[in-house]
Amino acid sequence: MALVVQKFGGTSVADAERIRTVADYIGRTVRHGHQVVVAVSAMGKETDELLHLASQVSSTHPGREMDMLITAGERKAMALLCMALHDIGIASDSFTGSQAGIITDIDHTRAKILEIRPERIRKALDAGRVPVVGGSQGVSVDRDVTFLGRGGTDTTAVALAQALGADACEIYTDVSGVFSADPRVVPDARRLKRVSFEEMLEMNAAGCPKPAMRSVEFARNHGVRLHVRSAFTWEPGTWITEEEPSMEQALVSAVVSDTSEAKLTVTGVPDKPGIAARMFRALADRSINVDMIEQNVSVAGTTDISFTVPREDLTATHAVVESLRPEIGATGLTADPDIATVSIIGAGMKTQPGVTATMFETLAAEGINIEMISTSAIRLTCVIRRDVSEQAVAALHRAFQLEGAS
Amino acid sequence: MALVVQKFGGTSVADAERIRTVADYIGRTVRHGHQVVVAVSAMGKETDELLHLASQVSSTHPGREMDMLITAGERKAMALLCMALHDIGIASDSFTGSQAGIITDIDHTRAKILEIRPERIRKALDAGRVPVVGGSQGVSVDRDVTFLGRGGTDTTAVALAQALGADACEIYTDVSGVFSADPRVVPDARRLKRVSFEEMLEMNAAGCPKPAMRSVEFARNHGVRLHVRSAFTWEPGTWITEEEPSMEQALVSAVVSDTSEAKLTVTGVPDKPGIAARMFRALADRSINVDMIEQNVSVAGTTDISFTVPREDLTATHAVVESLRPEIGATGLTADPDIATVSIIGAGMKTQPGVTATMFETLAAEGINIEMISTSAIRLTCVIRRDVSEQAVAALHRAFQLEGAS
Numbered sequence: 001m002a003l004v005v006q007k008f009g010g011t012s013v014a015d016a017e018r019i020r021t022v023a024d025y026i027g028r029t030v031r032h033g034h035q036v037v038v039a040v041s042a043m044g045k046e047t048d049e050l051l052h053l054a055s056q057v058s059s060t061h062p063g064r065e066m067d068m069l070i071t072a073g074e075r076k077a078m079a080l081l082c083m084a085l086h087d088i089g090i091a092s093d094s095f096t097g098s099q100a101g102i103i104t105d106i107d108h109t110r111a112k113i114l115e116i117r118p119e120r121i122r123k124a125l126d127a128g129r130v131p132v133v134g135g136s137q138g139v140s141v142d143r144d145v146t147f148l149g150r151g152g153t154d155t156t157a158v159a160l161a162q163a164l165g166a167d168a169c170e171i172y173t174d175v176s177g178v179f180s181a182d183p184r185v186v187p188d189a190r191r192l193k194r195v196s197f198e199e200m201l202e203m204n205a206a207g208c209p210k211p212a213m214r215s216v217e218f219a220r221n222h223g224v225r226l227h228v229r230s231a232f233t234w235e236p237g238t239w240i241t242e243e244e245p246s247m248e249q250a251l252v253s254a255v256v257s258d259t260s261e262a263k264l265t266v267t268g269v270p271d272k273p274g275i276a277a278r279m280f281r282a283l284a285d286r287s288i289n290v291d292m293i294e295q296n297v298s299v300a301g302t303t304d305i306s307f308t309v310p311r312e313d314l315t316a317t318h319a320v321v322e323s324l325r326p327e328i329g330a331t332g333l334t335a336d337p338d339i340a341t342v343s344i345i346g347a348g349m350k351t352q353p354g355v356t357a358t359m360f361e362t363l364a365a366e367g368i369n370i371e372m373i374s375t376s377a378i379r380l381t382c383v384i385r386r387d388v389s390e391q392a393v394a395a396l397h398r399a400f401q402l403e404g405a406s
Numbered sequence: 407m408a409l410v411v412q413k414f415g416g417t418s419v420a421d422a423e424r425i426r427t428v429a430d431y432i433g434r435t436v437r438h439g440h441q442v443v444v445a446v447s448a449m450g451k452e453t454d455e456l457l458h459l460a461s462q463v464s465s466t467h468p469g470r471e472m473d474m475l476i477t478a479g480e481r482k483a484m485a486l487l488c489m490a491l492h493d494i495g496i497a498s499d500s501f502t503g504s505q506a507g508i509i510t511d512i513d514h515t516r517a518k519i520l521e522i523r524p525e526r527i528r529k530a531l532d533a534g535r536v537p538v539v540g541g542s543q544g545v546s547v548d549r550d551v552t553f554l555g556r557g558g559t560d561t562t563a564v565a566l567a568q569a570l571g572a573d574a575c576e577i578y579t580d581v582s583g584v585f586s587a588d589p590r591v592v593p594d595a596r597r598l599k600r601v602s603f604e605e606m607l608e609m610n611a612a613g614c615p616k617p618a619m620r621s622v623e624f625a626r627n628h629g630v631r632l633h634v635r636s637a638f639t640w641e642p643g644t645w646i647t648e649e650e651p652s653m654e655q656a657l658v659s660a661v662v663s664d665t666s667e668a669k670l671t672v673t674g675v676p677d678k679p680g681i682a683a684r685m686f687r688a689l690a691d692r693s694i695n696v697d698m699i700e701q702n703v704s705v706a707g708t709t710d711i712s713f714t715v716p717r718e719d720l721t722a723t724h725a726v727v728e729s730l731r732p733e734i735g736a737t738g739l740t741a742d743p744d745i746a747t748v749s750i751i752g753a754g755m756k757t758q759p760g761v762t763a764t765m766f767e768t769l770a771a772e773g774i775n776i777e778m779i780s781t782s783a784i785r786l787t788c789v790i791r792r793d794v795s796e797q798a799v800a801a802l803h804r805a806f807q808l809e810g811a812s
Contacts, residue, residue: 016462023463050482056422057429058489065492068500069485072478076456079475083464086471094474099549120549143505143526 002167003035003125007135007157011174012231013077014044022172023084025234026130030090035125037164038092038132039157040081042073047150063108067137067147070109071097074134074153082132092130095120097137097146102156104138104146111138111146113155116163125164133160154215162222169224171211176230177237178203178210180402181255185390188403192253196243196347199253202379206343207258216240243347251355252346252400257389259340261291262311263372266321268331269305271298275328276305282320288313292341292374292383302331306372308383311337339371340389343381344396350377355400362399368392408573409441409531413541413563417580418637419483420450428578429490431640432536436496441531443570444498444538445563446487448479453556469514473543473553476515477503480540480559488538498536501526503543503552508562510544510552517544517552519561522569531570539566560621568628575630577617582636583643584609584616586808587661591796594809598659602649602753605659608785612749613664622646649753657761658752658806663795665746667697668720669778671712672727674737677704681734682711688726694719698747698780698789708737712778714789717743745777746795749787750802756783761806768805774798 006026013019029036042050050069054061078094085092097104101117124131135153140146148155154171161169178200181189195203197220204213211228219226219240229237269275276295283290293307309317318335325333342363349355359380363370368391372383384392397403412432419425435442448456456475460467484500491498503510507523530537541559546552554561560577567575584606587595601609603626610619617634625632625646635643675681682701689696699713715723724741731739748769755761765786769776774797778789790798803809 016459019463053422053482053486054489057425057486058493060489060492062489062492065485065488065500068502069482069489072481072485075478075481076459076475079471079478080459080463082471083460083466083468083475086466086468087464094471096474096551145502 001033001035003037003164004029005037005039005157005161005164005166005169007039007153007169007171008041008231009153009173010041010044010047012172013040013081016080019077019080020084022231023081023088023090026085027088027090030130036130037121037125037160037166038081038130039135039153039160040074040077040132041135041153043077046073046076064144067108068145070147071134071137071145074137078132078134085130085132090130091128092132093124094132094134096134097156098139100131100133100160102138102159104140104148106140106142106144106146109147110149111140113138113148113159114141116159118160118163121160121164151212151214154212155218158215158218158224158226161224162218166224168227169219170227170229172229172231173210174230174232175210176233176235177228178208178240178254180253181393181397182257185257185393186397186403189397190402190404192238194239194241195253197240198243198378199345199347200240202343202345202376203254203256206256206341206345206379206381207260208254208256211240250346251348251352252344252402254345255342255393255396255400255402256345257340257342257393259386259389260311261308261339261341262314263306263308263336263339263383264314264317264321265304265306265334265336266328266330266332267304267334268302270329271301271303279321279324279328282324283309283317286316286320288317288320292372292381294372294374308339308341308372338386339383340386341381341383342389342392342396343379344400345379347378349380356380358399359396362395363392366391366395407439407441409443409570410435411443411445411563411567411570411572411575413445413559413575413577414447414637415559415579416447416450416453418578419446419487422486425483425486426490428637429487429494429496432491433494433496436536442536443527443531443566443572444487444536445541445559445566446480446483446538447541447559449483452479452482470550473514474551476553477540477543477551480543484538484540491536491538496536497534498538499530500538500540502540503562504545506537506539506566508544508565510546510554512546512548512550512552515553516555517546519544519554519565520547522565524566524569527566527570557618557620560618561624564621564624564630564632567630568624573631574633575625576633576635578635578637579616580636580638581616582639582641583634584614584646584660586659587799587803588663591663591799592803595803596808596810598644600645600647601659603646604649604784605751605753606646608749608751608782609660609662612662612747612751612785612787613666614660614662656752657754657758658750658808660751661748661799661802661806661808662751663746663748663799665792665795666717667714667745667747668717669712669714669742669745669789670720670723670727671710671740671742672734672736672738673710673740674708675711676735677707677709685727685730685734688730689715689723692722692726694723694726698778698787700778700780714745714747714778744792745789746792747787747789748795748798748802749785750806751785753784755786762786764805765802768801769798772797772801
């Protein structure tokens, strides 16, 4: 008998029929003799609808009230899922984040889990019941309802798995695993049987949206085995685990692109200490996340600095930097919304520097210009024009021979 | 400075614009120097929508999960109302029933309030903030979320008013008060400035839906002054208070009709002890609420028993009684769904028996047959044909001269 945490995302429980389908599946797991704890997201687009309602009633969005509002979505889903379980003879109880003992800090709309006191969950399990926990929510040390942020149900699931010592955390979603490239772009992309936490985190950073990066970090830090799989086909998906010595290390595991960023270039920046720090501190103060940064070789005492930010922050970033330009002494500032990043990721890259050359040659052969480069031990990222990002992904997928069945 | 509890029902907060309108009104009350605690229902038809969802996922409706589901509605409304208050500069905090310290029994879907521990509400008031409490909800002694039932927000408001020692409890709704008759039936019906708790309870029992009877009982038992008024015109409505010695006692205050009941008649019942008890116990065991009961004078050792039940229980009631008929030895059973009750209510009736005669004469003059009669000290109810109920209400309203401005 295993204890598994099963997470179901919004599309998995988008309507009454989907909820009944998910209940049937949980029921089968239980009838196979396993203990199951469920973490469930709000139905379909409900979170978006709640955010829209908030924007209709108010221009200010106090965090405490936003969290009270948003968590109503998971509350509905968990109660309905429990009813569907009861209907097929599976005893279950729904639990809010608070009832599940998920204690968070007071940072509303993006609270962090401080501790889990899963007494009620354990008690339900001991009584042979299926606890269904509302995703992405908790109770703060001030006894207020908190929301962990979008995608937070993955984190809820992983944290519960850790607190309960579960054998695995299964993330059921609308994709059937982690792929060597986005299957919508590369039709013969391969589902990976297994990736390491480090590879997954690099893929998340490079634009792979699922599972949520934060939950992968949590899983890595606490050694929770993740299994990303489909709530539509129910077939085995991708395991995300510690890198094992015996794990066959593919040179490159996946090609990932990200079209959500934009690039800014500050030109003629005096090449002296403190200039970049001044600029990036000002952006950090506005909570603008800078991703890649590149500084040219200094020529005649000045340099150019390029960096990327989320495209929705482009206007704000431009304003901040423009306001600092006289103080910094930079001569120019350009904003470019039409970029993409394309990355190759693989644990095997660490010891195989030839990968870099292959990536550059492949892009060159496609006539694709590289505008910025960023590297980590197991990732290589290039900034290119946005309109050729799919072409680049397909070419790199071929070049590294990632196609074919897993 | 007064402390008032303001209750807003579902139609009062049906959409974003209504929520902003309600927030403006609360803001005005606060700026006039008053302390306000708000109890709010789910938006518009949301509770119905949640019930519909429940019926789609499950045929069983476990009470614990139903309550978790339904209370999501008030949670949304209270958070949105707080945001709208923040937006106009009024500091406010939303509180679930649990956070508001509303402790209930474990009778899910219709929990009863056992105690209120309003520490967090008081603290918010002391800090100059407006607490907005989700209506009709609490936390059980088992730490589960409970729902007080439909219309329970009135009860939440009255109970909070009592616990906080508020100066008044204002019930804002989609009618502008309590009327001498339903204004849709009698266009010149008069809004009553004041009715006693006893009159209001009799009116509730006779079919007047607002405010919820249970909240009026609570208010009477604890001496909470109720003010029923409109969330659309905002004009003063009807005060429901203790009957004061100085209160001018109208002979008859209001005419109320109820078309939601049905009548059953059991004929040829042997006139011996225990027969009626056997039948009504069987109905009570099925939670069927019997309202009026009338037994004919015994003729030749048998009698006829007529009684009314909610029309939706007619089929079930018929089945129960039919199954008992051999045992009881009754010769016949008829069911009649096409009845109505019409009632006159007034504290002044106690000492004015002539009212009965006027009522019977008025109905006779309209050619309306009286099928059953039931009385209390301040109410007189007749069962008549359903299709003449509006005619009866209008005629009685004229006969007792209830029309005109308040």
